[in-house]
Amino acid sequence: MFMGGFMDAEPTPQLPPPARAGTAAVATGRSSDRPILRHATLEWGRPASIFSLRGRLNLRVETRESSAVSTASAVKSVPIATLITDICAKLLSHHASLPSMPAVAARIHDAMASPNWSMRTIATIIKSDLGTTTYLLQVANSPLYAGAGPVRQVEQAIARLGINSTRHLVMAHAVRSMFVTRSALLTSLMQRTWASSTRLAALSGVLAKHCSRFRAESATLAGLLQDIGVLPILNVLNRYHEQLKNEAQVVGAIDRFAPSVGTVLLTRWGFDADMVEVARSRGNWLRDPQPSADLADVVLVARLHAEIASGDGARNVPRIDAVPAFSKLAFGDLRPDGSLALLHDEEATINDLMSSLGTG
Incomplete structure (x- = not known):
């Protein structure tokens, strides 16, 4: 459901001018x-x-x-x-606090700011958190990254993934772990957001393998991070969970604001411009900022394929061959339902990668 593009929010009256704080x-x-x-x-x-x-x-x-x-x-x-x-x-507008960079990711960021950082230093930080260690080893042994043999040590995982991919994966995993709520509605939305993010990541990584201009691991990370703006919204809404009963209104707000919130968050956390653009372009099907394709185009095509293939909300999205991103990328034929044939052929790989990234 979070695969969808921009949704027009119901017109609402303006709030009255601020009054003195009270109960x-x-x-x-x-x-x-x-x-x-x-x-x-x-x-x-x-x-x-x-x-x-x-x-x-x-x-x-x-x-x-x-x-x-x-x-x-x-x-x-x-x-x-x-x-x-x-x-x-x-x-x-920064009047409500965005989440700080998660602790493990912040320690890695600070360590890499030193001219004397080493892989051993980064590995020691990662190994201080069992959940992060397990997650990183799972991803390093996934079909997308698998090498000559299985990886069993964090140092080996970092060497296989690369330091930047390691840092981003740690960030994505840590952000997901930050969300805690007593609301059944928000818990459900969070779980579905993560499930759709892992599928988007897997689809993006597989698409990039068929396009020599982009690294598969970068596209996977981009897909995993595109919905990052959803999490701060859910975190703040958690304060009002007893009043949130209408799922459609919450989803509408997420689809409207997640691209902007994600852009602000990734910029504040120091992500590269190409990753920030991926968050900004969430669901912007007709984006066409330049003649050549960029990483955001890969993720956009992957998201559109997921939306069409699922059948959920497919009537509200354009055909894949009607978006500028598709015309810039050689991704082959479409199936009768309008989805990409090559991604159906790679379904086993996609499912294995989703399992490694953690779908639940």
Whole structure:
């Protein structure tokens, strides 16, 4: 589901001007139009209440200066989508904190900033975290990277993957591990995001093997990172998990804002421009910034293939042979359903790579 492109969010009224921070009365989300209220403070510091009206969650924002909630107050009701939109806008304006670089990845980054860094230093950092060690060995032994024999030591894995690929893989794995929620909805969205990211990574890596201009490992990492902007959005929404019942609105907000949030996050973390562009171009099917293909084009074609082959939302995306990225890359024939024949032929390799990257 997160394979989709840009979605037009429902038009929503503007939030009223900021008022003095105060305590808000927030509904429990019960079906009655007269909700039982409890106190909470919303992130932007404006008194507000969430209530149900005719089965739809709404956000009521108080416009008076007092922090006390009163029926005499001037109020304005807006859909819950506005809450989500406001949160994403704050992420982009740095008024809400983006996640810091994960600890293991930050230690690797700091170590590599030293002119005296060595593979042994990087391996020692990785081995300090069992989950990261296991993940890196799995990827190094995957079909995409497999060499003459199995890799059993972290140092061997780094040598096979390359230092930059190692750093990016550690980052992707660590970011995924940062997300914790009590919300069944957000947990489901997180799991589906990671599953779609690993499939996108596998498809991108296999496509790059058929195109001499790009390294398969770089394309795999690009596919794994394209949805990175989803995670900060889910993390912030987790604070309001009791009010988030409408999955379609959450997904719409993710599809609208994930490219921009991902761009800001990868830029802040010091990723190369080509990886940042991959995040920025998420679902932008008709992008055509230059005559020659770039890494973002490979991931875009892989994403479009996944969308068409799955049948989910395929009516809302263009044909693969209608997008500029496809015309720049020699990826062969299409099947009757419009998906790429070569990727169907490589399905066993794709599934093995997904398993190595971790689909759950």
